[in-house]
Amino acid sequence: MRKKLVLLSVLLIFSKSIGQPAPKSPIPVPAPASNLLPGKKAPGVKDIWVVFKTHCDLGYTMSAEEVFKKYREDMMDNAFKLIDADKLKPKEERFKWTIAGWPMYGAILGPMQTPERRARIGEALHEGTFAVHALPASMHTDAFELEDYVRSLWFSSKIARDYKLPLAISAKMTDVPAHSWLLPTLLHHAGVKFLQIGCNYSDRPVLLPQLFWWEGPDGSRILCNYTPHYGSEIVPPTGWPAKNYLAVLMTHDNEGPPSAKEVARVRAEVAKVSGVKLHLGTMDEFTKAVLAENLEIPVIRGDMVDPWIQGVMAMPVETKTARNIRPLESAFEILNTSVKLWGVSAPDISKDLAVAYENSTLFGEHTWGGMTPGWGFFSMDGINRGTERYLYGQDFEKARKEGYYKKFESSFEDHRNYIRKTEAIVNKGIKENLELLAKSIPSDGKSIVVFNPLPWARSGFVELNGEKYFAENVPACGYKTIGDVKSVMKESERKTDFETAFFKVKFDLVKGGITSLIDKSTGKELVEQKGNYVFGQFIHENFSENEVMDYYNRFCLMNNAANATIKPNMPKDAKYGVIVASDWRIKQESSILEDKIILTSTNVSGVAEAVSLTFVFPKNKNYIDVKWDILNKKANTIPEGGWLCFPFKIENPKFIVGRIGGAIDLAKDQIVGGNRHLYGVNTATDMVSPDGTGMGICAIDSPLLSFGEPGLWKYSYDYFPKQASAFVNLYNNMWNTNFPYWTEGSFSNSVRVWTVNKNEKITENIAVNSFETRYPLLAVASEKNNGKLPAEKSGISLSRKGVLVTAFGKDEDGNQGTLLRVWEQAGNSGKLKVTLPKEMKVTKAIAVNLRGERQGKEIKISENQFVIDLNAFAPASFILR
Missing domain, CATH: 2.70.98.30 (Golgi alpha-mannosidase II; domain 4)
Structure with missing residues (x-):
């Protein structure tokens, strides 16, 4: 009870002034773009779809472990009460609760959940009273990597497949005001149809219509609803361009499902709106209904840059770790799959890699630690404080020595540990696989094996044990043995x-x-x-x-x-x-x-x-x-x-x-x-x-x-x-x-x-130079041995530079065969020839989307090659069999 009271007081403080002056002369807010195209009239709302959700912060209002426990226990029990109270109501009037992918997978259904609750959660998922949207959590999209985002969709997909449910076709981002235009590309190619973005209500929103087609860099489009607060109002705004309206009703940070009183209030508010039908539903249900209208609404092609992104460099060491290790996640997978094709006995890395990607996702979640020292759970003494908690100079140093910030600092340490875990898994795995490869190549003990994780041949520097070497023309996604000739530095x-x-x-x-x-x-x-x-x-x-x-x-x-x-x-x-x-x-x-x-x-x-x-x-x-x-x-x-x-x-x-x-x-x-x-x-x-x-x-x-x-x-x-x-x-x-x-x-x-x-194409220059910078050549010293592999070997190669291989291994979405994903980043559209390692005995490439769903025709593989059409900035995924 004490924790609940403290949380309530924190929320009350958060929602009120803390004694600072209001803006003296705020700059005017320009009007957002119109919801309607020129000459179009609002059709009038006939159906209001109410979606209940809580805003999830992993470690903001309390420690991460306490948040996970609250989701696992209190939130579930309170949601069950609402579900039970509505069992006799018509289906469209029953309470439903929407949850993001990772909290459901990692916290609610995690290993610490009781069998009794787990059974009830399964019932609620099957009944549709619990819904899981496609994204894992609210993220800082501007500081992530392509394949990390794809793997983050797996949590929601895993739940759907485990419980034999359709994959979610809707997604939600809350709090962070703006997101990279990767999202339309990512979600479109994952089979997701709708995205709701709810901006933090205290910040200036991006100037957008409330409902529009958002177009990504590859031309992909997704239906998007952008609102200037966590969710949206119960009553439709003037000029809403559809007959179906979405009201996303959010409880505050980690607060859990609404009270029965709040649900009753919502029903009563909708009842006051004449001529509309109430649906207590899910975003997927709204998506199907609104898409059936074949809307003519604005198309917005462009990128919106996160106004909160400065925060990642408040952790300069760990952000550096994330920026360097995330490209190596795909390199680790490419290396492991390749060495096994080359006849090297290497372990299955799929479980380790999944844990690495999961912790990378958690590091990318938008809350990086405690609310602030001196407030509730993150104070030294549990007392909620006002502005006196902000200390400077000697006062700050003294308070820190006395332990005032201890719990506050520990919350950030929890967040740092996510990417440290990713780094440990990936670095250890790469080292072990390189060593296995080196032992399979004949050596007199005076050579170095260099692996290139990019799908084109290149030359470059490698660093090993503090020494630097230069490797000439290392094959695409392959290796080359070079001499152990150290580059000795001399002061001049x-x-x-x-x-x-x-x-x-x-x-x-x-x-x-x-x-x-x-x-x-x-x-x-x-x-x-x-x-x-x-x-x-x-x-x-x-x-x-x-x-x-x-x-x-x-x-x-x-x-x-x-x-x-x-x-x-x-x-x-x-x-x-x-x-x-x-x-x-x-x-x-x-x-x-x-x-x-x-x-x-x-x-x-x-x-x-x-x-x-x-x-x-x-x-x-x-x-x-x-x-x-x-x-x-x-x-x-x-x-x-x-x-x-x-x-x-x-x-x-x-x-x-x-x-x-x-x-x-x-x-x-x-x-x-x-x-x-x-x-x-x-x-x-x-x-x-x-x-x-x-x-x-x-x-x-x-x-x-x-x-x-x-x-x-x-x-x-x-x-x-x-x-x-x-x-x-x-x-x-x-x-x-x-x-x-x-x-x-x-x-x-x-x-x-x-x-x-x-005469250089700028987007190609950017892609090739940055990838050769951020995807380093990987090296290991070779010991004396009598291996059987040749001194160099090629892996996957692509016919043009600037296209990444971001996945080459086991498909975690359950398809049998080898998953291959390529992603164009040089801004070039056209034919792409894929050449597979000659040891790979496959005859067909089955096109799938980013969540493993089959799409399009099978492509015949002849002499380990196949050709595809690939648009600028677009991904393409295949199961090779």
């Missing part, structure tokens, strides 16, 4: 002017970075020298109350947002400022493979003990790697953020940003209301001048970039960068909720930069 003369085969470089030891970078092939200066920054420079921003309140006034609609976006009780002497490390020392090292320039500063104005920048210039590749390291960054609750700066000299730049699912042109492909100051970038960004030349940048360890200027604590409807500058976010503490609000420790971040030449 220290100088600020430096020249490589590709660039003339001049370093700045005042700001720390490159002040001049000349492309020797064109003679062009690549660094903008008139601005405030140099290439690769590290800056640290401190913010004052002025910037924080300006952001709040621009982005928030009501006072209860203050707990998230305002930093209450900030010290009055906190001023905005940019800290630039100084007194840089320079060191140069060279080897047969590369040159390194290392800059180090211990004068960082109290931000940390030291920072360093390492600029790597390969001898035979015309790109530059920049690695930033920070030593013992100090924990600080004053608003702050760190950046690496890349000011490029490009006139009238065009910005093409590689978002998850497809590239966008910043000038054309953004839906108004999304984030325009900070982008989740999945692959890379090319900034090009009208003549087609420019620069490309791939942030290896961070998904967050700003363009034109650093983008923390900023929001607007129409910002567009004027300068061709990219800023890679290294850390920030922008919010007080959902995410940690201090960063600390020693960590690093790497970025790759390259030149873009005339």
Whole structure:
């Protein structure tokens, strides 16, 4: 009972002002797009479909384990009472409850559930009084990977197949205001027909019709309902363009099903609306009804960028882990399937891989830890506190030492452990499979086996035991044995002017970075020298109350947002400022493979003990790697953020940003209301001048970039960068909720930069360069043995670059055969030839969707090859038999 009372008080506090001023002069909210096409009239609503749901936060209002327990026990028991009370009512008037895929799979039906409840849950699923929508939870779509999203659909599919139910055709996202346009592509190719997005009511919504066709980068469309609060009102809005209306009625965070009194109130409210029929139903039922109307409604083609995405870099170490390990999940599967085809005895990895993908999904869920210290479950003493819980400087340090933040911090540690588990499984599995492969290749003990997870041959660097090697022309999804010739680094003369085969470089030891970078092939200066920054420079921003309140006034609609976006009780002497490390020392090292320039500063104005920048210039590749390291960054609750700066000299730049699912042109492909100051970038960004030349940048360890200027604590409807500058976010503490609000420790971040030449297709340049950066060649030292495999071998290969193989192994959706999934990301449509390993004895490819449902005709495989039509940015999946 005490926990229930504390939760109630937390919710009451959350829903009211915490004493902060309301916005003084909020920017006007432009009207959303019309629900109706020109000349069309609203047909009048005849059927109201009421869907009950609770908003799930995994570890926000209480610890994750407590949330799981509440779902498993209290929520189920309360839902059963409502179901039992309605058994004698007509079917369409009986209470039904909708739940996301992972809470039902992982918490409610997990191993700790009692047999009695499990049996009742099964009954409710069969009766349709429990419904599971297609998505696993509410996610941060901007900082995920393609195959991770596909695997996250499995939880809902697994439940449907276990209980012999149809797969869900509807999906729901709640709270996060905006999502990547991957979703229409993903859901369409999974057989899902409808998506409801409910924006957090305290934030400015994206400017969309309430019902529209949302078109993804590959041209896929899905029916979408976007509302400016968690769900939607009981009464239809003016101009609703269909006869069927969806009212999604949400209880608050982890609150559970509604009370019987609330259900009765809803019935009474609908009864007041004349001429309509009430259905207490599911989103699937609404979807079938509304699609039968053959609606003519607006089509919105565009991407909406998450205004909350800054939070992922409040965990810079774990976000780096996620960004690096997620591409290796598919590499692990490709490697395991391939070595078994090559005759190597390797274990079945399907269970381990499923656990890795599951924990990656949980790390991508939108709540990363406790609500805030001093509130309810996350306080030291269980007392709910007001703004005095916001502490700074010595007060913060003292309270932390005394344990005030202990439970709060543990909630974030729970979240970090998800991706750590994924990393441990995948790294261990790759190492074991590489070692098994190496033992099967003849060796005198002086060679290295290199595996390429990409479906085209390539050359590149590999790192093994701290040493770097270069591997030439490693076959597609195959391996090659190279000699164990170490690249020995030697310190050379220290100088600020430096020249490589590709660039003339001049370093700045005042700001720390490159002040001049000349492309020797064109003679062009690549660094903008008139601005405030140099290439690769590290800056640290401190913010004052002025910037924080300006952001709040621009982005928030009501006072209860203050707990998230305002930093209450900030010290009055906190001023905005940019800290630039100084007194840089320079060191140069060279080897047969590369040159390194290392800059180090211990004068960082109290931000940390030291920072360093390492600029790597390969001898035979015309790109530059920049690695930033920070030593013992100090924990600080004053608003702050760190950046690496890349000011490029490009006139009238065009910005093409590689978002998850497809590239966008910043000038054309953004839906108004999304984030325009900070982008989740999945692959890379090319900034090009009208003549087609420019620069490309791939942030290896961070998904967050700003363009034109650093983008923390900023929001607007129409910002567009004027300068061709990219800023890679290294850390920030922008919010007080959902995410940690201090960063600390020693960590690093790497970025790759390259030149873009005339006549290159930009989207292809982005895809190929970023994949060769983010999907590294994998290596293992070979011991002396008498294996039988040849020194090199090819695996799956595809006829054009920029198409990924994201799955090659057992089909977790239950189809017999080998699952192969390819995903186009270079922006090219047309024929694609797939060449399978010659050891693979298959004769047909059966097309399936992203949830394993058969579609289309069988394709004949001849001489281990088959050809498909593949659209730009589209996936294609096959069962090979």
